[in-house]
Amino acid sequence: MLGSLVRFLLRIIYRVELRGREHYDAAGPRTLILYNPGSIIDPLLLAAMLPHRIALLADRALEHKWWMRPICALTDTQFFDFSSPAATVSLVHALARNGRCMVFHSGSLGNDPRYIRILEAAGVIAERANATLLPVRIDGATSSMFSYLRHKGRRRWFPRITVSVLEPQRLRPHAELPPRERRRRMGERLYDIMTELEYRSGMERRNLMQALMEAVALSGRRFPIAEDQDRHVLTYGALLLKLSVLGRAFRRLFRGERVVGFLLPTSLPGLVAFFGLHAAGFSPAMLNFTSGVASVVSCCRTVKLTSVLTSRRFLALADLTAMEQALKDAGLRVLYLEDVAKKLTIGDKILGALAAWLRLAPSTSPDDPAAVMFTSGTEGVPKAVLLSHVNIIANRYQALSMLTIGSGDKLFNCLPMFHAFGLGICTLLPVLAGVRVFLYPSPLHYRIVPRLFYESQSTIICGTDTFCAGYARYGQPYDFCHARLVIIGAEKMRESTRRVWLDKFGVDLFEGYGATETAPLISVNTPAYRREGSVGRAVPGLACRLQPVPGIDEENTGVLWVKGDNVMLGYMRSVAPGVLEPPVDEDLAAIFAESGEGDDGSGWYETGDIVHMDDEGFIFIRGRAKRFAKIGGEMVSLAAVEEALREIWPESVLGVVAMPDPRKGEQLALVIDTENVTTSRIAAHFASRGLSPLWTPKRIVSVKQAPLLGSGKFDYRKARELAEKG
Known part of the structure; x- marks a missing residue:
């Protein structure tokens, strides 16, 4: 009873x-x-x-x-x-x-x-x-x-x-x-x-605007969701009002288009503009303005863009006038946020305010593209990666199921929004989960970021090993006293970086792993479960399997394939603009075609990384499948060579590339931001470690500043060009 x-x-x-x-x-x-x-x-x-x-x-x-x-x-x-x-x-x-x-x-x-x-x-x-x-x-x-x-x-x-x-x-x-x-x-x-x-x-299948409206309903319109370095605070209510009004103008200005180029930094205007495009039913193509003029123009052609949204103030501060002119010369229409604001009509303001009050969200299909990202292009021409609303929403729930992040936290985001990590995990996750976010436009300001992290009383920050090493070099011991969770991705975490954070700030670092194609998180170490040298265990809802690699005999090691809700819709390539290539495993598809049973291969994405997975599911990255050299008939991991070289120069930024060799097939070239580097010193160190002499780079290029992409990754394409010249 x-x-x-x-x-x-x-x-x-x-x-x-x-x-x-x-x-x-x-x-x-x-x-x-x-x-x-x-x-x-x-x-x-x-x-x-x-x-x-x-x-x-x-x-x-x-x-x-x-x-x-x-x-x-x-x-x-x-x-x-x-x-x-x-x-x-x-x-x-x-x-x-x-x-x-x-x-x-x-x-x-x-x-x-x-x-x-x-x-x-x-x-x-x-x-x-x-x-x-x-x-x-x-x-x-x-x-x-x-x-x-x-x-x-x-x-x-x-x-x-x-x-x-x-x-x-x-x-x-x-x-x-x-x-x-x-x-x-x-x-x-x-x-x-x-x-x-x-x-x-x-996990629920919905579009980003619907998820945002749910977050507003849960946290309230007065909740201060975003803040920037000028101490401007954006509440959920203000965000809804601004994006709704801006969305009305976008609907009129971009009529007839489906994808709009997005050339804006990590900032409050960038956040509003991103959701404003979604409120109008458009998908933003996140252009990497650090990749160079030719790369950005190529990306625009790959997805057949007609218009690019940017800001006059941003173009001036970032010195991108040459890129602006190149876009115009390529036939693209460049629209500026400042001009859009001047073109707002009374109807835009009234109807936008009404939509914000009623929390109206467009009925966009969750399977439609939510953002067009571009691969980093470290080893070739960038490809367009189409991520759906489901991809981004799924990765948000996958991350939150493994990492304890709540409304009492504040995430400091200085990663660019054109990077999948900066957009999916550092911008959209907190905004859609009711977690405050502090937006700063550049991770390269090593003196400013630690100070702002302290002043904003942030508790979470994500970055690369290079960025975190820079913060440790210039930050004060108290700058990260509020830090509760620091996640490193995009490149391998050096033990020296982790050690200096522990010694100087008393903060441990947790390494994760992801790809643009997976929106981006694949695995992460957590306070509950971590393994030294690994990138953690796979997120829930993501199936993993290993494909053997000829010449690599280590057990449970191979090229990693993944399949799940966070795996992309597909690629668009520069050789076939506008043509979507969904992810598929051709080998499984062929087996399925013959037998008619089992997995048809659709939805499987090849990461291109050779990994080892232990009995407990921890993933250890051995290197890129493309980043192996065959020297004298032996497979040599360029990542392993780099790791061994960092034992000699732990504070340096370096990269190893493979080049043709008439005698042994390939030879190694080292690009490093340190002088007085000799092959004899490297060979002596490798001999003391019992490493093969084939690992010793035959060509060394010393530079004042190592080539890096805007995401913080080492730029291997530029390094190969330097090695060829050097």
């Missing part, structure tokens, strides 16, 4: 909905229920909505809390001291005796290592009791007044709450492993289940 009454009240107050009842029935009578902790009413929701009475194994610290009384009335509650070694045995007996059980602990643990210990204990309990694991996802409770995060953001009295029951799971026993290792493996498996649960239950 009491359960029916509580269930009725919850459905009236919170409109609670139970999904996946069939999975609950399939789990059987002996089940350990796992859920994502978000509020103190989580056990009440499960006790009221699940069909059978459950046993609640609760922390003894909660025994005298007043809000535990209704929970105890709906469950068979037993209190335990989780810190006691005997608690695990008691919990096993309780599970065997009561059947359907769940563990209730205090606090929102998320990616905290304490949460991992609880998962490990739950794994031991399930294994010893021979129980089925039943993952349950609770959505909406973290927005209620009972949330653990109620002091870190705007909460609502009556949010809609959904309880989703997913497929039951069985832990694979590891009887051959020692007890401690077996416990760790089980905790790891449960962590995978929970992150997959986090992703699958949160």
Whole structure:
């Protein structure tokens, strides 16, 4: 009777909905229920909505809390001291005796290592009791007044709450492993289940504007979502008003076009213009203004652009007048934000304000292109990468399922928006997730970025190893005192960079891995699970497989292929402008065509990286498939050679390229920003390390400044040109 009454009240107050009842029935009578902790009413929701009475194994610290009384009335509650070694045995007996059980602990643990210990204990309990694991996802409770995060953001009295029951799971026993290792493996498996649960239950197919409107509804119009170096603050309400009015003007100015060139920096106007184009139904093509005039014009032709949106002030400050003239000479129409603002009509302002007030979003298909990015072009002509709304939304949820980021954080974004990392993770993720973001136009200002990070009281920053090494060189020890999470990607993290951050700032660095084609995140190390030398484990919802490489015999090593919701729509190449090439594995497609069974190969993307994947799923990058040289019949990894060279010059920026050699097929050339570099010194060091003499570069080019792309990556194409001249 009491359960029916509580269930009725919850459905009236919170409109609670139970999904996946069939999975609950399939789990059987002996089940350990796992859920994502978000509020103190989580056990009440499960006790009221699940069909059978459950046993609640609760922390003894909660025994005298007043809000535990209704929970105890709906469950068979037993209190335990989780810190006691005997608690695990008691919990096993309780599970065997009561059947359907769940563990209730205090606090929102998320990616905290304490949460991992609880998962490990739950794994031991399930294994010893021979129980089925039943993952349950609770959505909406973290927005209620009972949330653990109620002091870190705007909460609502009556949010809609959904309880989703997913497929039951069985832990694979590891009887051959020692007890401690077996416990760790089980905790790891449960962590995978929970992150997959986090992703699958949160992921929804929608366009970016719809996701933005949901974020505004959740956080409120007064929430200060973005800020810049001039201390201008943009609230959600102001963002909606500006983009809606601007969108009305864009709809008129770009009529008949589908893709519009976007030549703006990471800034508040850039953020407004990006969403303004989406409000008008256009897809922005993010032009890399650091790649040179010829590259930008080539990119415009590849996607058949007619117009480019930019700013007079930006062009002047960045000294891009030559690029501006080249675009005009190529027949493109260049529109300036300053001129668009002057052309706003009364109708634009009135209808835009009305659309902002009503939170209207266009009905763009989630599968349509949301942004056109361009590959870095480190080894050739940049290709256009079409990312859909689903790609970007999926990668947002994939990242949030592994990294604990909330409304109490502030993300400092100085990465360019034309880079997939700068756009997807550092701009759109915080804006769509209700996380404040500080926008700064350049990551190269090594003296300014640390100071602004401190003054803005930011807690998260992403960058490359080169950028972070620069911040460490010029930053003060207190500049990153607020830093809670620092993620490095795009290039390999040097141990020297991580060490100086630990010594100077007391902040650890976490290495991740991604690609423009995956919007961009593929894997990341986290505070809960990390492995030295790796780029972390793959994000949930992303399938991975390895294709063997001739000449490389290391086990579980090969070219990485991935498939998932965050994998691009396809390429457009300069040789075939406007023609979309969806990702596909031709070998799998051929096998499917012959047998008619299995995977047809569609949706698989070849990263081009040769990686090693260990038994626990950690990815270790061995190098680019194209960045191997065959010298005297031996396959030599250019990335491995670079790593060995950094042992000699840890503070230098360097790159190794392969060049033709009439005797041995290929030879290595080193481009480095250091003088007095000799082959004899390199050969002596390699000999002391027991490395092959074939690894020694035959040509050395010393430069004052190493060639870098705007994203911070080493520019191998430019390095090859320097080596050929040098």
